[in-house]
Amino acid sequence: MSFSFLWAAVVPGTFQxxxxxxxxxxxxxxxxxxxxxxxxxxxLLDKHKVKATFFMNGDQVRLRPQLAREVAKRGHEVGDHTWSHMNFYAFEKKNGVEKTREKAREEIRKSKIEIEKTCGVKATILRMPNGYQRPWMKAVAKEFGYALVNWTFGEDWLKMPEEKMTAEYLAQVRPGAIFLFHDGGKGREKTLNIVPKLIEKAREKGLAVVTVSGLLD
Known part of the structure; x- marks a missing residue:
């Protein structure tokens, strides 16, 4: 699954x-x-000498604070992924835009506090659950000092043969690509197998592997 949007710098209230x-x-x-x-x-990232971006859910940070701190301690970028990973598309369909806007603020505010308190870093980027995006979300993100970031390609949650999934990820390796994977949830063995191959493919093409902010800087 991929997104295609024009690039903009990491500035609060922007989307890329x-x-x-x-x-x-x-x-x-x-x-x-x-x-x-x-x-x-x-x-895995240490082994390949790579820094990445982790979009964390506030409730998971509270559940595993030591692990959240370890991510930041190792020099990886921490992004906000809201508090509980609720489905905002479904919420909006049932409750309308205004209630969804307020719910988004509530979820972001809560996760921002938890992430900063636990990790000791200030996140500058936000990824909404399921890539939720509406024109007004940029203004909401800006209220918290965030730029909105989705992804170029990602599908590690889909049920498909690992060989096929690997090939589809590798086919998307090109300058400027933002790849989505998951470290939360269950059954991420395919992710652990695909990431090293993706890093290798990028380096074969002369591409560095960096954080989101490093890419958009």
């Missing part, structure tokens, strides 16, 4: 799902943690 194609780099992102696979992802 792609980096500049003139920059010889890609970014790896991991959502929904810290979770059961976060420690293994960290070990």
């Amino acid at each position: 799902a792609d980096g500049p194609r003139t920059k010889k780099a890609i970014a790896l992102t991991f959502d929904d943690g810290p979770g059961l696979f976060t420690e293994r992802v960290l070990e």
Whole structure:
């Protein structure tokens, strides 16, 4: 699954799902943690000498504070993924735009406090659950000092053969790409197998592997 949008710098209130194609780099992102696979992802990234961006849910940060701190301690970027990973598309359909806007503020505010208190870092980027995006979300993100970031390509939650999934990820390796993976949830073995191959493919193409902010800077 991919998104295609024009690039903009990491500035509060902006939205992007792609980096500049003139920059010889890609970014790896991991959502929904810290979770059961976060420690293994960290070990993998250390092994390959790569820094990535982790979009954390506030409730998971509260559940696994030591692991959340470890992500930041190892030099990875921490992004906000709201408090509880609720489905905002479904919420909006049932409750309308105004209640959804207020719910988004509530979820972001709560997670921002938890992330900053626990990790000791100030996040500058926000990714909404399920890539939720509406024109007014940029203004909401700006209230919290965030830029909105989605992704160029990601599908590690889908049920498909690992060989096919790997091929589809590798086919998307090009300057400016932002890749979505997950360290939260269960059954992320495919992710652990695909990421090293993606790093190798990027380096074969002369592309650095960096954080989202590093890519969009």
